[in-house]
Amino acid sequence: MADTTTVNLPKKHRARYPDQCVVCSCSAPGSTVRIAAEPIASYNLWRWLLGMGLTVKAPACRGCGWRLHRRWIGDLLMTFALIGGAIWISYPLLASRLSDGGVVIALLVIVVLGLVPWGIRQVLDPPAFDATAKGKSIDYEFLDRNLARAFATLNQNAKWVEVSGPGGTHETDAGSSDTSTKDAH
Numbered sequence: 001m002a003d004t005t006t007v008n009l010p011k012k013h014r015a016r017y018p019d020q021c022v023v024c025s026c027s028a029p030g031s032t033v034r035i036a037a038e039p040i041a042s043y044n045l046w047r048w049l050l051g052m053g054l055t056v057k058a059p060a061c062r063g064c065g066w067r068l069h070r071r072w073i074g075d076l077l078m079t080f081a082l083i084g085g086a087i088w089i090s091y092p093l094l095a096s097r098l099s100d101g102g103v104v105i106a107l108l109v110i111v112v113l114g115l116v117p118w119g120i121r122q123v124l125d126p127p128a129f130d131a132t133a134k135g136k137s138i139d140y141e142f143l144d145r146n147l148a149r150a151f152a153t154l155n156q157n158a159k160w161v162e163v164s165g166p167g168g169t170h171e172t173d174a175g176s177s178d179t180s181t182k183d184a185h
């Protein structure tokens, strides 16, 4: 499992970010990146592609923002190509052997299987920053655990702040210099 620290905040909460690039962690990046927060395998992705979905805006250098977008679009195109190619190759065979209902089920299976490589890459080689909406909350995922902690601290006023992963609260030895975030009341 990769080294991602996840900060979970309410969806309604307006997240505040440290003035640092979410990709390279440099300070005062002077630019922002907007990324889709819809889970990739959900119908919401299609809403997002139509410009209606939930997005998250975070500070990032221009170059870093581009890299995040390039990777996302590259993965999306690869996935479309994979699923499209698999359907194109298998459809004649499926249509000749299965009923209409069977063909629909087989195509759905192909779509789901086609999403697997993307999912595996997200786990083994996660982007420096990502956001995933789940129900009433959003997971903000950071590779830089210090940045994740700073982000969590800045958003202490949210209804809840849950940090998990290497930057999570279960770690006891780190962060002794700034323990002011601990709940005293």
Ligand SMILES: [Zn+2]
Pocket (backbone or CB within 6 Å): 021, 022, 023, 024, 025, 026, 029, 060, 061, 064
């Ligand atoms: Zn950067």
